[in-house]
Amino acid sequence: MIADIVYVNGSFVKKEDAKVSVFDHGFIYGDGAFEGLQIVNGHVFQLAAHLDRLEDSVHYLGFSMPMTQAELQELILETARRNKIDNGYVRPIITRGSGPLGIRNMSELGKPTVVIMCQFEKIEARRAKWDKGITAQVVSVRRIPAASMDTRAKTCNYINNILAYLEAQAAGAETAIMLDAEGNVAEAYSSNLFVVKDGKVVTPSLGSILNGVTRRLLLDLCHQNNLPATEGRLSTYDLVTADEVFECGTMAEVRPLVTINGRTIGGGKPGPITKQLHGLLRDMMESGKHGEPIGLAA
């Protein structure tokens, strides 16, 4: 459920009144960047890492953040606070701003547009997927190569991912796995991927994937818990012959894939290392030590 209060360009407004210009280049060209963060027990998990990535994305797009990281952090916390949201999702979006049509007129745009919105999320629906696992399809839509648009930038242009999702949905699968231009496994349409084979954990290297915050945490958790983990190159064969495969992301957390292209993975049930890693991640999330407190009154 979308939360009632939205931050738009300097004001906190009711969601019905939350509007940006039709001349905004975010609307016209998808010219902006965003982040998705999880709020867990009154804390915004990994806020600093997401703010760093947002700043890098905006810099990559070639415009300047309209405020400091500390100011944006406070606005994110304040939006969550005003919505009294102790568990859910918060999305800051920054676009290049609005003004005359035409890419060549970018220098005439006003200040970047800043929007922050929140959503209440119930854990039950997500828990059912963690417990049961989901189905996946390797789709024909390839992940955009970094040479065309670096996938480490989290931009407002998600057409590549949307096309992948639509193809998986049409095939009856719940998530889409995208290959890179060379045919190696890249990532799922809105999450990163891991496989486990003979006790070894592997995730695709950076190159044609988002540098996921959750992916990085899981690699660190593997190293801290003596689980051998590497970044490398994976094929569709490696996916379908793995003992365990899971996708990971801010809201997905660690979501087991139990069939891929109709092939059963690891007996069709979430595997032990997948569950162990999710448990370790959940402990981190619930500890409150890895995020910023919103400061909700008890």
Ligand SMILES: Cc1ncc(COP(=O)(O)O)c(C=O)c1O
């Ligand atoms: C394409 C894509 N890959 C991976 C991820 C996972 O990244 P994170 O763990 O930072 O949420 C996302 C999350 O939105 C995504 O959109």
